[in-house]
Amino acid sequence: MERELYSWEDEDDDTPPSWFAGQHLPADARRMGLTHHVPDGAILDFAGRLDSAKPVHRITAWVMLVIFGMPVVFAVMRVFYLF
Template structure:
């Protein structure tokens, strides 16, 4: 890595009024700076999920339904695995 790239990894999120910043509807604009520092982007599955979840608005009813659906989708396998372990005892 070159010297400038290291600083870019830990750069803060751009200001919303910055005229040089890409539009907010472009993919990858809702990733937290910590996720970017770990190397996640909207091109990898984990980064795409974080970017998608970051776009959800709690004030919109449909977005809350989608958030609950994601919670069930990712939480149900964990609950079933724990039940399987408890059933084995």
């Protein structure tokens, strides 16, 4: 009996599946020691999973941009308001 060319026994790949957390971190973030366990790494991992071809993902990216940009806008407004 012939053995199948691509059987599960032949695979020796220990990499975790792509749907596991932490698989979409940029290489720079990994070099800095970020993982999906820390808040900054979790945000990067989440943003790395977004697909620009999907409209919901585009909306999510814009919402994240507004949420993370608003404190900067408020700080600049406060600086100019005080002077």
